[in-house]
Amino acid sequence: MASEPLLELDSVEAGYGRAALVLRGLTVRVPPATIVCLVGPNGAGKSTALKVASGLLKPRSGRIRVNGRDVTGEGPRRMLATHGVAHVLQGHSVFPEMTVAENVAAGAYTVRDKAFVARRTDFVKELFPVVAERWKSLAGLLSGGQQKQVEFARSLMVDPSVVLLDEPSMGLDPKTAGTVFDQVVRMRDAGTAVLLVEQNARRALEIADIGCVLDLGKVHIEGPAGDLLANPDLADLYLGGSARAY
Numbered sequence: 290m291a292s293e294p295l296l297e298l299d300s301v302e303a304g305y306g307r308a309a310l311v312l313r314g315l316t317v318r319v320p321p322a323t324i325v326c327l328v329g330p331n332g333a334g335k336s337t338a339l340k341v342a343s344g345l346l347k348p349r350s351g352r353i354r355v356n357g358r359d360v361t362g363e364g365p366r367r368m369l370a371t372h373g374v375a376h377v378l379q380g381h382s383v384f385p386e387m388t389v390a391e392n393v394a395a396g397a398y399t400v401r402d403k404a405f406v407a408r409r410t411d412f413v414k415e416l417f418p419v420v421a422e423r424w425k426s427l428a429g430l431l432s433g434g435q436q437k438q439v440e441f442a443r444s445l446m447v448d449p450s451v452v453l454l455d456e457p458s459m460g461l462d463p464k465t466a467g468t469v470f471d472q473v474v475r476m477r478d479a480g481t482a483v484l485l486v487e488q489n490a491r492r493a494l495e496i497a498d499i500g501c502v503l504d505l506g507k508v509h510i511e512g513p514a515g516d517l518l519a520n521p522d523l524a525d526l527y528l529g530g531s532a533r534a535y
């Protein structure tokens with residue numbers, strides 16, 4: 290039996306202002322210690338789904354649950370600090386004029402327990418060696434891939450139950466993207482559930498456990514990521530060419 294999801298978006302409808310709905314009955318479940326990858330064309334609503342999951346955007350209907358608890362309508366601060374849903378946004382969000390140490394510490398700004406913060410700091414430095422190596426550097430001096438790992442480390446400071454990653458490989462060369470994907474696997478292996486959105490669908494499905502193809506605001510196909518990769522129709526439609534030609 291599949292384990293109870295840690296995070297569940299259930300029949301979510303959401304959009305921006307008076308414009309047409311972007312999410313039209315989206316259902317996604319993220320089990321514990323699992324990488325679930327959302328793929329789909331530009332504008333399909335992938336980033337919008339993550340915004341709803343982290344409380345940045347309120348759904349018009351449907352439910353959000355964390356560990357079976359209904360958290361629909363809660364804002365981003367409570368979603369992070371109380372329910373353990375951390376969101377690493379699309380693009381770069383390090384503070385360039387601050388050190389790596391300060392950037393990582395910023396992830397724990399809601400946490401009062403100093404011993405907890407110290408333990409988490411040791412944990413993320415071990416998980417992301419480059420973060421430890423560049424600890425005293427200004428974050429703006431790091432490469433794009435290194436900055437992404439600083440963002441990952443920051444997101445793990447509260448010991449989240451699930452991390453939402455929006456296009457972490459964007460703008461990175463293939464080798465650096467590979468390192469970043471390896472780090473996503475390490476986060477999962479360390480026990481964090483991951484909801485991953487990627488343009489680089491093939492690479493993302495290669496590291497994911499479960500894949501969901503999103504189109505026009507709802508999930509069209511869902512299954513073990515390996516099955517999605519092996520499906521030639523899907524490859525043609527969404528992965529930039531058939532697996533046979535790869």
Ligand SMILES: Nc1ncnc2c1ncn2[C@@H]1O[C@H](COP(=O)(O)OP(=O)(O)O)[C@@H](O)[C@H]1O
Nearest residue numbers: 305308311329330331332333334335336337338
């Ligand atoms: N802040 C916003 N205000 C208005 N429309 C938006 C906003 N963000 C995204 N949209 C629209 O919502 C749709 C889905 O966008 P998004 O979730 O960013 O797609 P994806 O991440 O899959 O590329 C697009 O049509 C986009 O133009």
Ligand SMILES: [Mg+2]
Nearest residue numbers: 335336337379
């Ligand atoms: Mg997006």
